[in-house]
Amino acid sequence: MSDPKIEGLELKPGFKGMASDTASDQTMFKGVHWGKAMMWIFLLSDTFVFSCFLIAYMKGRGSTPVEWPNPSEVFALDAFGVPVPLLLIAIMTFVLITSSGTMALAVKYGYEKNRKMCGWLVLATAMGGLTFVGMQAFEWSKLIHEGVRPWENPFGAAQFGSFFFMITGFHGTHVSIGVIFLFIYSYKVFAGHYDTGKRGWFTTMKGDYVEIEILGLYWHFVDLVWVFIFAFFYLW
Amino acid sequence: MSEIEKKDQTSTHKIGIYLWIWGLLFVLSFFSYLVDWYQFQGLLRWSLILIFMFLKAGLIMAFFMHLFWERYALVNVLLWPMTAIACFIVLMVAEFKYTLFTRIFYFFIGG
Numbered sequence: 001m002s003d004p005k006i007e008g009l010e011l012k013p014g015f016k017g018m019a020s021d022t023a024s025d026q027t028m029f030k031g032v033h034w035g036k037a038m039m040w041i042f043l044l045s046d047t048f049v050f051s052c053f054l055i056a057y058m059k060g061r062g063s064t065p066v067e068w069p070n071p072s073e074v075f076a077l078d079a080f081g082v083p084v085p086l087l088l089i090a091i092m093t094f095v096l097i098t099s100s101g102t103m104a105l106a107v108k109y110g111y112e113k114n115r116k117m118c119g120w121l122v123l124a125t126a127m128g129g130l131t132f133v134g135m136q137a138f139e140w141s142k143l144i145h146e147g148v149r150p151w152e153n154p155f156g157a158a159q160f161g162s163f164f165f166m167i168t169g170f171h172g173t174h175v176s177i178g179v180i181f182l183f184i185y186s187y188k189v190f191a192g193h194y195d196t197g198k199r200g201w202f203t204t205m206k207g208d209y210v211e212i213e214i215l216g217l218y219w220h221f222v223d224l225v226w227v228f229i230f231a232f233f234y235l236w
Numbered sequence: 237m238s239e240i241e242k243k244d245q246t247s248t249h250k251i252g253i254y255l256w257i258w259g260l261l262f263v264l265s266f267f268s269y270l271v272d273w274y275q276f277q278g279l280l281r282w283s284l285i286l287i288f289m290f291l292k293a294g295l296i297m298a299f300f301m302h303l304f305w306e307r308y309a310l311v312n313v314l315l316w317p318m319t320a321i322a323c324f325i326v327l328m329v330a331e332f333k334y335t336l337f338t339r340i341f342y343f344f345i346g347g
Contacts, residue, residue, distance in 0.1 A: 040314060062329070063339065065343060090265075108251065220301045224296050227293050
């Protein structure tokens with residue numbers, strides 16, 4: 001969150017504050033770290049990419065006269081011999097929300113300069129993400145064994161496979177990239193790079209716990225996208 | 237010293253608020269799972285899915301991503317472009333209805 005107390009540039013509430021920020025002929029998002037503003041802009045563009053996928057899915061599913069496969073049967077999983085609908089997907093959802101929660105706490109402890117807590121929480125987030133990707137790999141291989149392909153599947157409309165692999169694959173790629181960065185950043189936190197202000201490898205910027213918040217924004221976005229995929233692809 | 241205290245107050249929040257949001261997200265996810273479990277159908281199913289989805293998305297963005305405390309200039313830059321997505325959805329709904337109509341017309345009834 002931005003620091004509202006910048007000398008001479010106090011945050012005024014509502015549109016008045018927005019107008020003075022925008023019209024002040026200086027930096028627009030005052031008190032917002034440039035890296036954070038850039039991450040937000042990136043996430044905005046990523047929102048458009050995912051929206052295009054989901055809208056394409058809506059268009060494909062809506063325009064086929066063939067019956068769409070019933071997701072709660074396709075994604076059912078046998079637990080003790082009984083098929084439970086969407087069991088794996090529900091567990092994946094809970095794992096991702098758990099990791100989102102640990103990330104939010106990591107950001108909080110980071111700003112409190114609590115190095116150990118922040119490091120452990122970032123590591124826990126990484127483990128959650130890894131679990132998620134693992135379960136997704138399991139789900140993919142299960143569906144591929146059942147004969148789901150991007151061009152055909154035994155359950156119904158042929159478009160199902162292409163949308164499934166494209167959308168969950170693109171989301172899984174985001175999760176995987178996030179996991180890699182979470183591991184790197186948990187190392188950086190534990191090594192104290194943000195306490196000593198050690199410079200990073202891509203940038204001459206001095207290490208600061210704001211980087212944990214930037215990483216957190218990305219991770220929460222991955223969770224946010226999953227909320228929409230869960231609603232539109234698995235539940236609808 | 238007092239300045240440092242002030243700064244701490246503005247840049248971190250009590251742990252309780254995160255735990256609350258976390259708990260709410262779990263409950264809402266559980267509810268949306270129940271929508272499928274009880275096999276609600278039709279308008280009830282769609283509206284429940286959308287309500288839980290938007291509530292979850294709103295909570296994540298407002299509190300986990302700190303938009304609730306963010307400067308208004310940034311919030312507006314992020315949220316207004318969403319109207320373009322809404323427009324795109326409306327256009328594509330019209331489009332898929334037309335495609336479905338032509339497919340049914342030419343595949344089944346015959347041109």
